[in-house]
Amino acid sequence: MAGPKTxxxxxxxxxxxxxxxxxNTPSRLKLIDSFLVFIMLSGIMQFLYCILVTNYPFNAxxxxxxxxxxxFVLTASLRSQVNPQNKEQFKEVSPERAFADFxxxxxxxxxxxxNFLG
Amino acid sequence: xxxxxxxxxxxxxxxxxTAPKALVLSSDGSQLRSESLVNPPSTPxxxxxxxxxxxxxxxxxxxxxxxxxxTFLRFxxxxxxxxxxxPVRVSASGKAKFDLNMARPPLSLPPTTDKPIHVSLILGSFxxxxxxxxxxxxxxxxxxxxxxxPDEASFHVLPEIQHTxxxxxxxxxxAISAFFAGLVVSPWLVLITLYSSVPQKLTHIGSPNILGxxxxxxxxxxxxLWYWVDLRLGQVLLYGALLGSLTVAAGNRALSSVAxxxxxx
Numbered sequence: 610m611a612g613p614k615t616x617x618x619x620x621x622x623x624x625x626x627x628x629x630x631x632x633n634t635p636s637r638l639k640l641i642d643s644f645l646v647f648i649m650l651s652g653i654m655q656f657l658y659c660i661l662v663t664n665y666p667f668n669a670x671x672x673x674x675x676x677x678x679x680x681f682v683l684t685a686s687l688r689s690q691v692n693p694q695n696k697e698q699f700k701e702v703s704p705e706r707a708f709a710d711f712x713x714x715x716x717x718x719x720x721x722x723x724n725f726l727g
Numbered sequence: 728x729x730x731x732x733x734x735x736x737x738x739x740x741x742x743x744x745t746a747p748k749a750l751v752l753s754s755d756g757s758q759l760r761s762e763s764l765v766n767p768p769s770t771p772x773x774x775x776x777x778x779x780x781x782x783x784x785x786x787x788x789x790x791x792x793x794x795x796x797x798t799f800l801r802f803x804x805x806x807x808x809x810x811x812x813x814p815v816r817v818s819a820s821g822k823a824k825f826d827l828n829m830a831r832p833p834l835s836l837p838p839t840t841d842k843p844i845h846v847s848l849i850l851g852s853f854x855x856x857x858x859x860x861x862x863x864x865x866x867x868x869x870x871x872x873x874x875x876x877p878d879e880a881s882f883h884v885l886p887e888i889q890h891t892x893x894x895x896x897x898x899x900x901x902a903i904s905a906f907f908a909g910l911v912v913s914p915w916l917v918l919i920t921l922y923s924s925v926p927q928k929l930t931h932i933g934s935p936n937i938l939g940x941x942x943x944x945x946x947x948x949x950x951x952l953w954y955w956v957d958l959r960l961g962q963v964l965l966y967g968a969l970l971g972s973l974t975v976a977a978g979n980r981a982l983s984s985v986a987x988x989x990x991x992x
């Protein structure tokens with residue numbers, strides 16, 4: 610089978626994945642994806658602070674980190690429900706209904722986060 | 728039954744003793760001191776470790792010898808509160824005799840110090856009122872102090888408990904806090920960069936339905952921020968309910984218009 614050396618012209622798997630992503634993904638999904646990246650980075654930064662420096666106001670760390678995790682879950686579910694390629698799976702959920710659910714869930718999450726933030 | 732007893736005791740004559748006498752002998756039998764105890768002696772009777780005290784008296788009721796049901800000698804140390812009770816044998820005719828040999832001291836003696844102990848006689852009877860007669864003061868050789876009860880400490884104030892608490896948690900130095908605050912805010916820059924690189928067209932955002940819905944959502948977030956700094960739970964729930972009903976109505980309208988636009992396209 611093919612050895613460790615790949616031909617110079619054939620793109621690597623990562624490159625072809627990236628190209629396919631940028632070309633084939635609708636721009637709305639790309640917006641949601643960038644929001645997901647933002648949430649992930651926020652969570653990582655807060656976690657690094659907690660490990661490296663201090664967890665002194667522990668409730669603050671928990672609520673901040675929990676908000677990133679919760680928001681990530683909500684946004685990921687929104688993305689999967691809004692994706693046109695998933696239309697077969699979500700017959701009874703229109704994209705607008707998905708967005709309304711996302712908005713309601715986010716508000717409730719923010720309320721609990723602010724409660725715990727202190 | 729108790730009333731009859733009480734009546735009998737009240738009507739009976741009191742017990743008394745006659746011819747009380749104390750004799751102190753040394754170890755070789757020579758007499759060191761002889762006292763009549765009708766009145767208590769002016770000086771205490773001293774016993775050394777080889778001496779013997781001989782005590783004699785007769786218990787009488789109205790000039791007739793009688794044997795009371797209980798006859799006790801009480802040795803009482805007024806300073807320490809220690810006391811010892813020694814029963815005394817009384818014959819049927821009321822004659823009583825008690826020997827105290829310091830070479831073999833009885834177990835009923837209390838722990839002694841260098842202070843004198845008061846010796847008194849206690850007579851108890853079912854048919855006579857009780858009698859307590861002070862006899863004399865006695866100085867005995869010093870004994871070991873009484874042993875301390877193992878629970879003694881719990882009857883006094885215990886030492887105060889000193890608690891050690893975990894040291895207060897401190898806020899890290901400002902430079903580190905500032906650096907990490909910047910680090911945590913940096914994803915916003917990433918987000919803005921990514922958003923600007925995605926080509927998209929915001930059609931229909933000008934329509935009043937959609938704008939109204941978005942403003943109401945922003946108002947909800949502002950309400951939560953206000954709750955974080957100022958409001959109380961009841962207030963935020965009340966305002967949230969009001970705002971929520973408005974938002975639901977606006978959202979219904981906005982999203983159905985978007986759906987119509989999407990399906991129509």
